[in-house]
Amino acid sequence: MECTAIVDAFAVLQLAEEDTPRQAMELLTRTVEMLTRMCR
Secondary structure, eight states, X not given: OHHHHHHHHHHHTTOSXXXXXXXXXXXXXXXXXXXXXXXX
16 A cells, blocks of 8 residues: 555656556556465
């Protein structure tokens, strides 16, 4: 959750290039999916 908030903040404050927040969110999503599968 905190990681997503940081990525959102970077996007809102325009502290990153346009594609960077999108790529970060995709990576975070894949990481959470992987960890969720490992916990089952």
